[in-house]
Amino acid sequence: MTTPIRSEPLYRAADLRRIEAAAAAQPLMQRAGEAAADLATSLSRFEGGAVLILAGPGNNGGDAFVAARHLRQRGFAVSVVFLGEISRLPEDAAAAYRDFDDDGGSALEAIPSGPRWSLIVDGLFGIGLQRPVSGPFAAMVTAANALALRHHCPLLALDCPSGLDADTGRRCGETIRASHTITFIAGKPGLFTGDGPEYCGSITHAALDLHAERLAPPSARTIGSDLFAAWLRPRAKNTHKGSFGNAGVLGGASSMVGAVFLAGRAALKLGSGRVYLGLIDARAPALDPLQPELMLRRPEALLATALSALACGPGMGGSDEACELLLRACALELPLLLDADALNMLAREARLQEAVRARAHRGAVTLLTPHPTEAARLLAGDTAQVQADRAGAALELASRYRALAVLKGCGTIVAAPDGRWFVNTTGHPALATAGTGDVLSGMIVALLAQGWPGLEALLAAVHLHGAAAEERVASGCGPVGLTAGEIIDSARLCLNHCPPVSQPLDCAWPLARRARLLRSAWLVRVARRFACTPPCSSWPRCSFLPRSTRPPNTSAPISPYRCSSGRATWCTW
Ligand SMILES: NC(=O)C1=CN([C@@H]2O[C@H](COP(=O)(O)OP(=O)(O)OC[C@H]3O[C@@H](n4cnc5c(N)ncnc54)[C@H](O)[C@@H]3O)[C@@H](O)[C@H]2O)[C@@H](O)CC1
Numbered sequence: 001m002t003t004p005i006r007s008e009p010l011y012r013a014a015d016l017r018r019i020e021a022a023a024a025a026q027p028l029m030q031r032a033g034e035a036a037a038d039l040a041t042s043l044s045r046f047e048g049g050a051v052l053i054l055a056g057p058g059n060n061g062g063d064a065f066v067a068a069r070h071l072r073q074r075g076f077a078v079s080v081v082f083l084g085e086i087s088r089l090p091e092d093a094a095a096a097y098r099d100f101d102d103d104g105g106s107a108l109e110a111i112p113s114g115p116r117w118s119l120i121v122d123g124l125f126g127i128g129l130q131r132p133v134s135g136p137f138a139a140m141v142t143a144a145n146a147l148a149l150r151h152h153c154p155l156l157a158l159d160c161p162s163g164l165d166a167d168t169g170r171r172c173g174e175t176i177r178a179s180h181t182i183t184f185i186a187g188k189p190g191l192f193t194g195d196g197p198e199y200c201g202s203i204t205h206a207a208l209d210l211h212a213e214r215l216a217p218p219s220a221r222t223i224g225s226d227l228f229a230a231w232l233r234p235r236a237k238n239t240h241k242g243s244f245g246n247a248g249v250l251g252g253a254s255s256m257v258g259a260v261f262l263a264g265r266a267a268l269k270l271g272s273g274r275v276y277l278g279l280i281d282a283r284a285p286a287l288d289p290l291q292p293e294l295m296l297r298r299p300e301a302l303l304a305t306a307l308s309a310l311a312c313g314p315g316m317g318g319s320d321e322a323c324e325l326l327l328r329a330c331a332l333e334l335p336l337l338l339d340a341d342a343l344n345m346l347a348r349e350a351r352l353q354e355a356v357r358a359r360a361h362r363g364a365v366t367l368l369t370p371h372p373t374e375a376a377r378l379l380a381g382d383t384a385q386v387q388a389d390r391a392g393a394a395l396e397l398a399s400r401y402r403a404l405a406v407l408k409g410c411g412t413i414v415a416a417p418d419g420r421w422f423v424n425t426t427g428h429p430a431l432a433t434a435g436t437g438d439v440l441s442g443m444i445v446a447l448l449a450q451g452w453p454g455l456e457a458l459l460a461a462v463h464l465h466g467a468a469a470e471e472r473v474a475s476g477c478g479p480v481g482l483t484a485g486e487i488i489d490s491a492r493l494c495l496n497h498c499p500p501v502s503q504p505l506d507c508a509w510p511l512a513r514r515a516r517l518l519r520s521a522w523l524v525r526v527a528r529r530f531a532c533t534p535p536c537s538s539w540p541r542c543s544f545l546p547r548s549t550r551p552p553n554t555s556a557p558i559s560p561y562r563c564s565s566g567r568a569t570w571c572t573w
């Protein structure tokens, strides 16, 4: 079992414009179009087959014209449909059109009927989408989606699927449902969260010979195990259960005791030395017969226990008693995770909000893990608003409550009060079932109890939770009917197989970075010795990387996988 190793930079459109300006002298559109043509060639089902290319009124359309010219030269029967006025194309796109025209190509005004398409390419809109796709563009998008389905052919989106907001992952009107997306220069957050994963298909990155991070700091990052690898330490021989912390879970009002059991079992199996459960229901059992290692207590007794970290909320209900217990929990100086009913109480009780903010003043870590509806309550908005800008909502939560915030859902966002944010790329719709949030809470509190810092605990738990669901689905326990409890053993497996920093590393560039992390002079020397010269300008993943060490979700073709010496350096994840 392996999980995506490397965290990758993500850029919102405004930050990408800075990169584009810094690299304005370079023929980026030519490189983008050529990289797209390379991928299109490998995707097309027939050599020399009929390729439909939709070109829009901006530079995304320019990329499409460059790709069209290359595909024509490679013998494909290319039909380009262009809606708009050639005279109003931006400069680079107009030049791309002229090259295409000089080469014998011509642009059509409507999709020709007749050919059996072997590939459709969407070059209507990229990061310049300004409003919902409507009118003739919407008709074109609808037709392209329908043709791809009818002809069973791949639909390749250039930079991002037209209609998808690349910053937020929100659909804006009719949206291309791509089977593949080739994204240029760097990843965009909207490809990985909200509607993005559903509409992008398999994502390929074409760096266009740029190293984005050297030109502008990223807006965000995807979550890779490198972000928390420093905490994946082998267990020392001379340790005992006291070395791995005491995790507590508080909740379990009448008829909701199971939520605490799920969280407790997850905390135990993610490595907490001892796990204590505080059950509010006075008639709750005194033992979890399936997990007798768990220690069950009355809530007051739990709060008086010497805990290393505490999760509050699973099945907690919203009674006055629960609220008082939560206030007492906020007064504790340990890392405190609030989930589920604890978040609903936080949204409605000003006393709790004050108590949570006061924790930040004292330097006590608080973590919030809402799903979109809980986030909407905490922000006094509605779920649609939260989903329209998931990263914005997570950042607002983090800043308003001065806490680390996780916004769950497709492409979970992790945000810190200092403005850093991360997008998770693991996970599966099979997770949309009761209790998976309780399992996540248990995983987080387990890592906190073992001494992990709050941010790293969140990143690791979110990432492993998604990877565990993928593993369960791959082994046939889903997508239909996956249960929350089944994720726990897989999450344990994923954690135990996560490479700690001391394991062999797979690429010279991150090797240098990880070696610095270890602060080991010897490793730094080794890293320098094996580093690319010049360093790989791709994502940084070089051609000498053995195929077997590539990420497991590398489903898109990887044949044009070249190092910076090649024309188009790109990689797939
Ligand atoms: N500028 C650069 O250096 C590079 C740009 N590249 C490509 O250029 C794209 C960005 O180009 P642009 O900034 O020109 O933006 P787009 O090509 O994404 O679209 C902008 C154009 O579409 C129109 N438009 C926006 N939303 C519309 C809607 N809903 N209905 C109708 N018209 C709409 C705008 O008025 C404008 O004419 C990238 O996504 C990428 O594909 C690549 O070639 C790489 C290099």
Ligand SMILES: [K+]
Pocket: 060, 122, 123, 124, 125, 126, 157, 158, 159, 160, 161, 162
């Ligand atoms: K596009």
